[in-house]
Amino acid sequence: MADQIENYIKGLLNNSTSGTVELQRQELAELFTCVPSQITYVLSTRFTIERGYLVESRRGGGGYVRIARVPLRAEDQVKGWVQEALGDYLSQDAATELLARLGEEGLLTRRERMLLAAAINRNALPLELPQRDRVRASILKAVILTLLRDDFPGEQ
CATH class of the missing domain: 1.10.1200.150 (Transcriptional repressor of class III stress genes, C-terminal domain)
Structure with a gap:
């Protein structure tokens, strides 16, 4: 399940012109028929700075997660x-x-x-x-x- 969630998010990032996506944990959890904590687990283990991602999280009021791929160029x-x-x-x-x-x-x-x-x-x-x-x-x-x-x- 974690691999599927990771691949889905990476696909969204690859299709994003800005290299950034905003997602809601609850919506992802519903899409994958899992609990939001599983989404949190994937985000915290598969989208780390070591792997080249920045994750910003906002809670409450329809909170979201913003994931950005950090390109290494210069x-x-x-x-x-x-x-x-x-x-x-x-x-x-x-x-x-x-x-x-x-x-x-x-x-x-x-x-x-x-x-x-x-x-x-x-x-x-x-x-x-x-x-x-x-x-x-x-x-x-x-x-x-x-x-x-x-x-x-x-x-x-």
């Missing part, structure tokens, strides 16, 4: 997004989502994503939480920002 914009998405601590799940987003945007190759995923995997970082999440964020930040540098030689 180098400064990408670097700012990486800094924001990473922060000081990064869970394995959030890191996986971040790498997938960078791949979708064509900023990392499949090989680069696989290498980074292996390097930051919980099994490769024999530390206790929260230190492991801090080291993971630090590694990803350093490597991704290095790969995005203008003077970094690309694949040959």
Whole structure:
């Protein structure tokens, strides 16, 4: 069910000229014959900043949810997004989502994503939480920002 809801919302976003959609939880819940909390779950797990979405929620008075896809185009914009998405601590799940987003945007190759995923995997970082999440964020930040540098030689 969550996949269907996610795909529906992504379809709406793809068809939107502005890259933004406004939805009502209750209407979506009725459309998918589920409870509004299931819609909230999908929004909070599938439409995160790591995955490249901004979600604004307004309650009451026919409240709505506004979802915007954040395109990564300019180098400064990408670097700012990486800094924001990473922060000081990064869970394995959030890191996986971040790498997938960078791949979708064509900023990392499949090989680069696989290498980074292996390097930051919980099994490769024999530390206790929260230190492991801090080291993971630090590694990803350093490597991704290095790969995005203008003077970094690309694949040959």
